[in-house]
Amino acid sequence: MIIDVHGHYTTAPEPLGAWRDAQVAALADPGLAPDPAGPRISDDQIRETLQAHQLRQMDERGIDVTVFSPRASFMAHHVGDLATSTAWARICNDLCARVAGLYPERFAAGAMLPQSPGADPATSVPELERAVTELGAVTVNLNPDPSGGHWTAPPLTDRSWYPVYEKLVELDVPAMVHVSTSCNPAFHTTGAHYLNADTTVFMQLLQGDLFADFPDLRLVIPHGGGAVPYHWGRFRGLAQALGRPEPEEMLGTNVFFDTCVYHQPGADLLLDVIPHPGVLFASEMIGAVRGVDPRTGHHFDDTRRYVESHAATRGLDDAAVHALFETNARRVYPLLDRRLTERGLTRV
């Protein structure tokens, strides 16, 4: 089985975007406010968008299950205030839960949190709990920069984040650390802000001692860990200078990188440098990079090819490949593992 831990509903039916547009417009003119019950989207509309896009490509690439959360760039926590994000998160999470309900064998829901610049992270806990216990989400996305590229929030090691971690541990769900749209003109959203956030958060974790307080907390850093594996010697040297343990001690227990690295040499480096218990297969399809590489004839984001090619050239055995594609994810996402087990798909 191949589990992709990083997918977003980037192709959601048009009424979702229209609802959001109205919500944003209502910030200036309350008369434009959309229906608080949310957009009207039929099951058929959901099926159409998925069958034309994600499901089609999952079938083409042999991806069995995708962890599927609201579109990352549309979380846009910087827009409006806490009430804005609370309403928007609820609607987006409900929609992803419907996706998982319609295709329980293909999608597991992830959720966004109703974060807002300056809002106490504790205000996200009710929606986190609702998403997991009522909607069946197996993970949430945690935005370390709700300001959208101004980085006004304290590091993720700050105690203000602890209520979120306490709830994650209690519910036994991991968080993917994922920023949203950059509203800072210096940062291109997917070409700079996403990668910078990954690097930034890894260094925050390396500087702090968060996992002493939360030994069971699991944070997934996407996009192959930003710049971290490429600069692994720098991070090892900085850890040494700061009197911190070798950074790989966090990996595989508390911190995980996904495989969203869109060329073979990058994927090779990730898998050569990072111990494999710390790596989870993912593609973020359909996401930031949707094109076909004219040099290979394949989609840039068809990461399964890179992992399989790596396995072939490095002579990884079946168990090692199986860990990358399935077992590691089932270990990190126990609610997903339970659901698969209930379907008779035992974790080997």
Added chain:
Amino acid sequence: MIIDVHGHYTTAPEPLGAWRDAQVAALADPGLAPDPAGPRISDDQIRETLQAHQLRQMDERGIDVTVFSPRASFMAHHVGDLATSTAWARICNDLCARVAGLYPERFAAGAMLPQSPGADPATSVPELERAVTELGAVTVNLNPDPSGGHWTAPPLTDRSWYPVYEKLVELDVPAMVHVSTSCNPAFHTTGAHYLNADTTVFMQLLQGDLFADFPDLRLVIPHGGGAVPYHWGRFRGLAQALGRPEPEEMLGTNVFFDTCVYHQPGADLLLDVIPHPGVLFASEMIGAVRGVDPRTGHHFDDTRRYVESHAATRGLDDAAVHALFETNARRVYPLLDRRLTERGLTRV
């Protein structure tokens, strides 16, 4: 010959730091202002710091010449105002020029600019001109974020930066794009902010069309290009989606990455992925990472080893190695090339 294009005077004599402390203290209490003529530092003090540190390690590693600029983290353009930075840049640049004067065969001066948050970049032009024409600097460091981690400046493609570029082209010197200390608690200076800046600026350049306006402008992006080579497929895919040329078209003519990547797999990736005319040898020694890797017994930042090991495993011929260590740098830094040529060291 081996030229290291990325060194900073991180070991400058103590009076420099004391002068800066007084300058910062004077922002609150003008009575504490230091001597406007600068700190008193003897030639012997300069020699001592270099012989104990940079020169010793250059000799140990076989580095012939280092491009040597003021300590990056001490530029701290966010401190004070334009007058603060103007005085500080002048003093730091004078000191680096003295280093190059004392050891003309071993150091070529780089300079910092008197940038300040919100100040028109044109205000840096006089010091840029002075550093090159009067002090003999062969390059300057250009900070894309004078705010120190708040990223309040427009992208480097913005026309407000053009006066700097016009002067760089006129003087025929490259700029190294290098941020300074992060005063944003989210960003560790050397573990996040430096790498983020490299990634951010590359994406700014990819989005814009700066080199159509400045075909002769040369920008060196340090630290191995941040996250860029590791995510080369992402950047190629984003370029495609944005209707921009293959990003490698900028490399080797207008944009260059240095080799400050502190482990073998990272250096291998850089040199496997990026066409070598776009790569310049560098170590940033003595800099962010000063320790010895217990797994290899060598300094993390002893990048010559990685390049030579890469050359051996990939079977690079002498000309290819020579380009990485010397020829590329002499092409990008013509004032350095001219000085070497005057010494009889012809560029081969």
